[in-house]
Amino acid sequence: MIDFSQNHFALFGLAPTYRLDAQQLDAAYRRLQNEVHPDRHAAAAESDRRLALQASARVNEAYRALKNPVDRAQYLLSLHGIDAMSETDTSLPPEFLEQQLERREAVSDASLGGDPRALEQLLAQVRAEMGALERALQSELDAAQPLTAARSTVRKLKFLSKLASDIESAIVDAEA
Amino acid sequence: MALLQIAEPQQALPKKPQRRAVGIDLGTTNSLVATVRNGIPVVLADEQGRPLLPSIVRYGESVEVGYDAQAAQSHDPHNTIVSVKRLMGRGLADLSDARRFPYRFIEAPGLVQIQTRTGIRTPVEVSSEILKALRLRAETSLGGELAGAVVTVPAYFDDAQRQATKDAARLAGLKVLRLLNEPTAAAIAYGLDNGSEGVYAVYDLGGGTFDLSILRLSRGVFEVLATAGDTALGGDDFDHRVYCWILEVSSIGPLSAGDTRLLMMKAREAKENLTLHASAPIVATLSSGETLSLTLTVDTFASITQTLVGKTLGPVRKALRDARLDPSQIKGVVMVGGATRMPQIQKAVAEFFGQPPLNNLNPDQVVALGAAIQANVLAGNRAEGEDWLLLDVIPLSLGLETMGGLTEKIILRNATIPIARRQEFTTFRDGQTAMAIHVVQGERERVADCRSLARFELRGIPPMTAGAARIQVTFQVDxxxxxxxxxxxxxxxVETSIEVKPSYGLSDTEIARMLQESYAHAADDMNARALAEAQVDAERIATATAGALQTDGGLLLAPERDAIEHALAEVRRLISGEDRRALQAAVDALNRVTEPFAARRMDRGVARALTGRRVDALN
Known part of the structure; x- marks a missing residue:
């Protein structure tokens, strides 16, 4: 059905680079799902339907991992044998961590005060910072070797994306 | 069967007979069944020509469903079950509004039951009566047994509610081709009807549930980007506000259960009246002989239901946020569900999105029509040129309980399904040989705030130091x-594995037993039915195999082809006989021998998809 041993990039027929053509990814994703989705095999035997389910799930997983810039970077590093989120090395620059602690406090103040506007501002700030880090990744991952700088950037991005999603939940709560 | 049915462009497969497939909208207030006839989706009406079936079941001398049960609801309220959908997959503790129901509830482990004149009934059983009535209607109308049904559920239904719905359908003797999200069904009907492209929102306010889905329609792909909702918010709640208003302004004494039901009906009539009129009279005679005469104006109605309207906008904002869109990026808002007829809803949606909502499809029927279109495709009746695909999402995150009563999310909400995710866990104590696994669904950090879906234990872990074991937990959503x-x-x-399928109230064996009991047929009939089913199956496989050999025979080596042809001949020989077991064995053999062939045909299909070239262009 599909080659389950292929990496995510190969699955979609893409080069393994951080910079990627989103439209090309979308198109490849749709073409693959068109073939493997369980709806395409609804009348098939049990074993084939199970295979279609697995293949479709695999395609969805790969798509999600490549679509999201942070996940894509983390995945690229893992292809180079680097675990960005390894628990044995959790180092991040202290000034970065301090800044995040301050932000967390600001988020909790704003949500206690029920101030969605302040939360939106914080979210915009975090998103902007993430955008800058993602741009930095283009050269850190696609051009330069070794990948130590990229690893540190990915760790920061993971941190920020968790923060962004927490702010989003706080906004939903504040609006309710 | 092992053959995957990949339609080759410009090569007609052997003509298959149309299989009878239906779409069922199992609603809180009304239910419908629809099918595709000559390429056009149509709702199947009852013998009196009525398309809707009130979702009401009365346990009396016999079981009554629909209008008859509805007529009896105010004089037999304890045995006449309305809005059962609100109880599906729910425990008594989940029902914040349990007092509103006049039933004698019984708390069973994890799920609610109802004491009726004819014994204890579960919501699954009550729903299955509604589904059975629709199945019979469809079989009468289509002239034979159904190959299968697509049954719709609110997009925001959690796993317990979905499982309960599927159980009910199986109990009603339906083969469930797919559970389909209601707003997605509506989008299919709307999108295929209008040839739309772009990002649409579906605002689906039914009798008891609210869904908001955002979909991208592009080149034949319906891709759900995000969904949000409230499974306990619907037209019922508007009726209830009117009912409370009646009590407030009319200072009447304590009401019997029958009076309550009568006033709820009057409240609903008034609500419906206000869709077209500026005011609605409410006149009722209570069991005490007291009479009641009031007038509800549109303005009063709007003001007493303002908070409910506002409550629908929370999920709207949440879904937009999840999809990373703002209202101006939505090309159109499709209105679904009878409750969207209320003028204050139309107004609120128009204001929020800055455009008038789309009302060009019947909001009561559009879900059933979309389900019928999907059922038709899944049953294998895909018409030539009909080439669209549906990519839906899971509405709520799924996770596990970890140390300290916290949730570790494994699959995040709005992930496209099907999906599988694995996560590794380890042991906490030295020498630990068992691990309790608690599966939960919801967005909150604390397990106590999420819905508990299932608990099971993994035993037989080899004794090791704490943290050394590698326990891989796999979540798969179909x-x-x-x-x-x-x-x-x-x-x-060392490997040990256990698999659980959370089941709510009914195990597979229980369903099988209940089904057997419900069959009025003798054992002979059962056998005849089984034989007929096996023959239909065998015919389908034989036809598909022959077709595949014709189109893709070149992928096979001569001995492989011989083996397949031999197995095929055996199936054909037994197909008209009476020996079901022999036929089954032959079909199984054919399945086995065609498995590698199927894989190769699939590879070819995938290769074609990736290169964007057609197979026939390569030949």
Whole structure:
């Protein structure tokens, strides 16, 4: 059905680079799902339907991992044998961590005060910072070797994306 | 069967007979059944020409469903079950509004039951009566047994509610081709009807549930980007506000259960009246002989229901946020569900999105029509040129309980289904040989705030120091949005695995037993039915195999082809006989021998998809 041993990039027929053509990814994703989705095999035997389910799930997983810039970077590093989120090395620059602690406090103040506007501002700030880090990744991952700088950037991005999603939940709560 | 049916462009497969497939909208207030006839989706009406079936079941001398049960509801309220959908997959503790129902509830482990004149009934059984009535209507109308049905559920239904719905359908003797999200069904009907492209929102306010889905329609792909909702918010709640208003302004004494039901009906009539009129009279005679005469104006109605209207906008904002869109990026808002007829809803949606909502499809019927279109495709009746695909999402995150009563999310909400995710866990104590696995669904950090779906234990972990074991837990969500969890320990080659399918109230064997009991047929009939089913199956496989040999025979080596042809001949020989077991064995053999062929045909299909070239262009 599909080659389950292929990496995510190969699955979609893409080069393994951080910079990627989103439209090309979308198109490849749709073409693959068109073939493997369980709806395409609804009348098939049990074993084939199970295979279609697995293949479709695999395609969805790969798509999600490549679509999201942070996940894509983390995945690229893992292809180079680097675990960005390894628990044995959790180092991040202290000034970065301090800044995040301050932000967390600001988020909790704003949500206690029920101030969605302040939360939106914080979210915009975090998103902007993430955008800058993602741009930095283009050269850190696609051009330069070794990948130590990229690893540190990915760790920061993971941190920020968790923060962004927490702010989003706080906004939903504040609006309710 | 092992052959995957890949339609080759410009090569007609052997003509298959149309299989009878239906779409069912199992609603809180009304239910419908629809089918595709000559390429056009139509709702199947009852013998009196009525398309809707009130979702009301009365347990009396016999079981009554629909209008008859509805007529009896105010004089037999304890045995006449309305809005049962609100009870599906729910425990008594989940029902914040239990007092509103006049039933004698019984708390069973994890799910609610109802004491009726004819004994204790579960919501699954009550729903299955409604589904059975629709199945019979469809079989009468289509002239034979159904090949299968697509049953719709609110997009925001959790795993327990979905599982309960599927159980009810199986109990009603339906083969469930797919559980389909209601707003997605509506989008299919709307999108295919209008040839639309772009990002649309579906605002679906039904009798008891609210869904908001955002979909991208592009080149034949319906891709759900995000969904949000409230499974306990619907037209019923507007009726209830009117009912409360009646009590407030009319200072009447304590009401009997029958009076309550009568006033709820009057409230609903008034609500419906206000769709077209500026005011609605409410006149009722209570069991005490007291009479009541009031007038409800549109303005009063709007003001007493303002908070409910506002409550629908929370999920709207949440879904937009999840999809990373703002209202101006929505090309159109499709209105679904009878409750969207209320003028204050139309107004609120128009204001929020800055455009008038789309009302060009019948809001009561559009879900059933979309389900019928999907059922038709899944049953294998895909017409030539009809080439669209549906990519739906899971509405709520799925996870596990970890130390300290916290949730570890494994699959995030709005992930496209089907999906599988694995996560590794380890042991906490030295020498630990078992691990309790608690599966939960919801967005909150604390397990106590999420819905508990299933608990199971993984036993037989080899004793090791704490933290050394590697327990891999796999979550798999299928295209129905149903979850299956498995866990295995995998150090030093030792593997143990267990699989759970959360089931709510009914196990597979229980369903099988209840089905058997409900069959009015004798054992002979059962056998005849089984034989007929096996023959239909065998015919389908034989036809598909022959077609595949014709189109893709070149992928096979001569001895492989011989083996397949031999197995095929055996199936054909037995197909008209009476020996079901022999036929089954021959079909199984054919399945086995065609498995590698199927894989190769699939590879070819995938290769074609990736290069964007057609196979026939390569030949």
């Amino acid at each position: 295209a129905d949005g149903l979850l299956c969890v498995s866990a295995r320990e995998q150090t030093k080659g």
